[in-house]
Amino acid sequence: MAEDNPPDGWGQPERRVWEAYRRGEWCDDVPEVGGRILRHLLIAAPTPHPGCQARLWLRGARITGDLDLAEVTAAGSIRLEGCRFDQPAVLDSARLGSALSLDSCTLPGLSMVGAHVGMECEITACTVTGTVDLRSLTVGNWLSLKDSTVRPPAGETAIDAQSIEVGEDFWAPGLECTGNMFLNSARIQDVLAFRGTRIRDGGLQAPELTVGGGVYLDSGFFSAGQVNLYGATIGASVSLADCQLDGPGAGRGAYALLLRCAEIGGDIQSDRGLEARGPVDLRDTSVRGSVVLGGARFEVPSATPPARAALDAARLRVGGDVDCRGGLVTHGLIDLCDSRVGGSVLLEGAELTAHGDEPALRANGAETGGVFNLCDGFTAHGRISLNSVTVRSRLCFNDATLDGPVGEVTLSCRGSSAATLSMHLRTAPPGLVDLRQSRFGLLRDAPGTWPTGLVLDGTLYDSVHPALPARARLPWLERDPAGFVPQPYEQLAVAYRRQGRAADARAVLVAEHRGLRRTLSPPAKAWSLLQDATVGYGYRPLRAVWLLLALLTVGTTLFTLWPPITVGDGKAPPFQPTIYTIDLLLPLVDLGQERFYSSTGALQWGAVALIGLGWLLVTTVAAGAGRVLRRT
Structure with missing residues (x-):
């Protein structure tokens, strides 16, 4: 059994710390204590007073010298409040059966590599001027870095928490750090909450992160470097509301947000305030819920290669909707190629601006179980490519502005299919709309906003609205820049016959032969003229x-x-x-x-x-x- 009295040679301040430990009380009347004293106290722990729990609770002291608690085993809790450390605190491989709390302390560094804390580990409102090294730390309950500030020397890591394991939550609301934060292969049982966290001169590196609950990078979260969640497994939602990501911009592998190959059990939620200045990568990610990006802003800097998308969601799998209503703004490509969306793609009111020669929106090969809405104020400054798209319901461009290059392809929708294609555009596109080889149940348009160029070769549809007479609909077929193409006439005639309008169908077929006549040799033209004049x-x-x-x-x-x-x-x-x-x-x-x-x-x-x-x-x-x- 340990001695009940402090070692000989200890002064009155050290004896007060000894006695407070035995009683489990706060010791707040010691201005200064050596780190070696605290180490001795925990290793050669005295017997607690009857009915008391031994624990180290120290407030307002300066801790001189080294505080080396490496490999120390302590049953009681350790709480240091308002303390100032002369040297970095070292708790590598320490085993703390209860809680560790550093509150409002000032430290030149903290190392807890391989440590085990049986209950909560709280580093709150602290100022650390070196690295916080938490590699392989195990915490039974929760880990908190709330309101702390970590400012290591330039070029050094701010927080290294690779391979940590937390039994409940990891909180860091209000954390301010300068330099990179590493959470590689970390395992959080419940929630990872970095609400209001600000990372300057660095980013958040958390590839292969596993979180049983949600991830909250919101409420003022800011990162001046890449947020890397590559291959993360997240059981609930990822919240990015009121979040600012200033990615590194140009360069190989440089993203504002890298959320590629991740598994997300809930939503990606950003119903307000997400700003990403740098490419965002969601490729090959699976989202069980919805992706909600209303009001978000995505921008790739001018130094970024033009082929790098502002939002790259190729092969994204979404069980719910991709909901970008509420004012999505992008400066750069949105790439949804080969994505699979169980619900709808909703881009009402979005404004997309192309970067370089890339399209504003590319969704080739995408499939959606609901509607694909680019309407109600949707604006695209650049090309839109929707080739081989499958839309189970409606593909809608009502009240949309397609401001593509003049004389070039504005909208390419080749080989696509939808139950309804609705193109009541706000203004007539200045370029070409290419619908060749597509299939629609119902095709709706407005004669006043027909595009300058329209390709309908191989396009199939059951009916077309409004039900204009043939003489009013025929100019619609004459906008192909390639000249006369017979199939669109045949298809329009079939649609008229389905509607019981045989006279309009005949008028369209007569117009087809008149168009063909322009391509014939003089003798064949004469014969065609005779057939036209005699029997139509x-x-x-x-x-x-x-x-x-x-x-x-x-x-x-x-x-x-x-x-x-x-x-x-x-x-x-x-x-x-x-x-x-x-x-x-x-x-x-x-x-x-x-x-x-x-x-x-x-x-x-x-x-x-x-x-x-x-x-x-x-x-x-x-x-x-x-x-x-x-x-x-």
């Missing part, structure tokens, strides 16, 4: 009827006034001018008049003209009818 390429058969009646009337009148002469052997039937005219007009019909009668003189040329016109009329009718039957 087979879609206007009444024209043939009226032409036949007109020719029949002319022939009947002609041959009534100047009957032909009888020819041939045998008894000729009575001459009938009308039947004779029909015999001339219809080359495949023999009514017995043409064999027995023949016109002479000038009348002969009238008969020849009727025969020629009959052949031409019958041939064009047959060609047009065959074309119609093939489509039917």
Whole structure:
């Protein structure tokens, strides 16, 4: 059993510390105590007074010399409040069965490498002018760095907490540190809360971090360097509200936020105030909830390579929504390529500005189970690329401004599919909208905001609204910069037929042949003109009827006034001018008049003209009818 009296040679201040330890009371009347005294007190711990718990509670003292508690085992709690240390405190591999609390202390450094604290470890409102080294620290309950300030010499690490294990929460609200903070491979059972933490001249490095609850980098969190959560496993949500990330900008692997290949059990939540000055990387991350970025601002500095996205979320997996409503602003590319969103992508009111030659938004190969909204004030200063996108519901551009390069592709939506494509744009895009090879159930647009250039080759849709008459819809098909393309005409005609508007369908198909005529050789153009004038390429058969009646009337009148002469052997039937005219007009019909009668003189040329016109009329009718039957 340890002695109850202090060692010989101790002065009155040291004896007061000894006695306060035995009683478990605060010792606040000792202005100065040596570090070796505290070490001896904990190693050769005296017997506590009956009914008391031995513990070291020291307030307002200056601790001189080294405080070396390496490998010390102490059962009672250690609480130092308002103390000033001459030398760094060393607790490497110490085993503290209860709590450790440093409150409002000033230290030139703190080392707790491999230490074990059975309950809470609190370093609150302290000022540390060296490194806080917590590598492999194990804390049974919670770890707190609340309101502390860590300012090591330039170039040195501020806080090194690699591989720590915390049984409950790790709190650092109000922490101010200059230099990097390391949490590599740290394991936090419940919550990691860095609310209001400010990291200057460094960043937060926490790859492979494991947190059972949520991660809170909000309420004024600031990092002047990269926040690295690569491969992190987070059981609940990540909060980035009112958070400012000033990433290192240019350079390989330099990001404001690196949250790549992470597993997040809740949301990524930033409903207000997130500012990221540097690339943000969410590639290959899985989010069980939603990604909420309303009101966030993403910007890549001018020194950053243009290919680096302001928000790179390629192959992102989201169970809920990607919700960017509320004024998202980006200066640089948003990349959602090959992402999978179980809910909706909501970019209402967002303003995206391209960086360099990159698009403002690229989501090639993305899939969403709900709507994909780029509407209600959405503005893109640059190209938008949505190739091979699958939208289970509506792809919407209503009241959107697509301010792409003049004469170049403004919106590329090739090979995509959506139940509805709605393009009631705010203004007509100055560039090209490319919808080739896409599939939509319903296509909605507004004639007043049709783009300058529109590519519809291979585009399929069940219906188009508004239900304009063909003459008003045809200019929509004539905006392809490649010139005449037949498939869009065929598709529009199919849509009209589905709506029971056969006359409009025929008008579109006639317009298709007129467009094709411009590409033909002169003889083929002449033949096309004849088919157009006579039977409307087979879609206007009444024209043939009226032409036949007109020719029949002319022939009947002609041959009534100047009957032909009888020819041939045998008894000729009575001459009938009308039947004779029909015999001339219809080359495949023999009514017995043409064999027995023949016109002479000038009348002969009238008969020849009727025969020629009959052949031409019958041939064009047959060609047009065959074309119609093939489509039917």
